[in-house]
Amino acid sequence: METANDFLFLNEDMANKFNPFYEGQYLVIQTLPRNIELRVEYRSHDYYKAKSRCDIENFAHDYTSFGLRIFHQGQLWRVNCSGEATVLSKQQNWDVHPDYLAVHYNQNSDGEIVVHECSYPYFDSLKLTVNRYGESAEYWQPLTCLQSDNGREIDKCPNCGYSLIDDQDEEDEDTPVACIGCSNYHGELYGDAQLICAIHPYGCSDQICPDFEDNKNA
Ligand SMILES: [Zn+2]
Known part of the structure; x- marks a missing residue:
């Protein structure tokens, strides 16, 4: 028996939301702005149809961008100009817990x-x-x-x-003078203790450390 829900899947937008993707399917996805959930605008096994739909969507929207991907081996891939999978897409259908x-x-x-x-x-x-x-x-x-x-x-x-x-500022604040720019410097906190470096775990008592190694030479 068909329920009202079954009819929802006849509607393209609803189907895009609920149906799983199929191997070799081209997906026109929203690339900007990004949402927690992947927004699929269009899907087709026909590369040229999907490509033209992607172009139309980009043309029609000023503040939203769309991209073309192919669903392959359970993930989204970028495609070349013949529609073949090239590199893994950074944007995926992330499954949030x-x-x-x-x-x-x-x-x-x-x-x-x-x-x-x-x-x-x-x-x-x-x-x-x-x-x-x-x-x-x-x-x-x-x-x-x-x-x-x-x-x-x-x-x-x-x-x-x-x-x-963004821990750059904090790090600079806590870094002993002798350690600034030294490639041996570690400085991370383990419980209450800060490990300065492997050679001087508690830090060097002098302003100039005998084991100083310039970051830039590392
Ligand atoms: Zn990232």
Whole structure:
């Protein structure tokens, strides 16, 4: 028996939302602005149809961009001018874990899903830290939030490799004078203790360190 829902799938837009993708299918996806969920405007096994639809969409919208991808081996790929898969697309159909979505849409929670420039969604959660002087501070810790990979603390985007945390300023503030520009300098906190470097774990007592190695020569 057909229900009202079955008829929804006759509508192209609804079908695009719910149907799985098929091997070799061309997808016209929204590339900008990026959303948590992939927005598929059009799908076809015909490369030229998909290509022209992509051009039309780009022509018709001023503030939204569209791109053409092919669904191949379970992922989205960029295509060459004959419609063959070339390189893996940075933008994928990311499958966000429902728990993170629930927190994201909860107005009272201290966390949200952020979509990286490359399209990768991660979860930013507010954490409390106490430094070695007993001062507390809040900071944002990015976490993975995909169905298949969630709850991992990350500093870099797993999709494109760019840094997700802007820690450059803090690092400069805490870096001992003797260590600035030294390739041995580590400086990360382990609990309360800061590991300065492998040679001088507690730092060098002098302003000039005998083991200084210039970053630029490394
Ligand atoms: Zn990224």
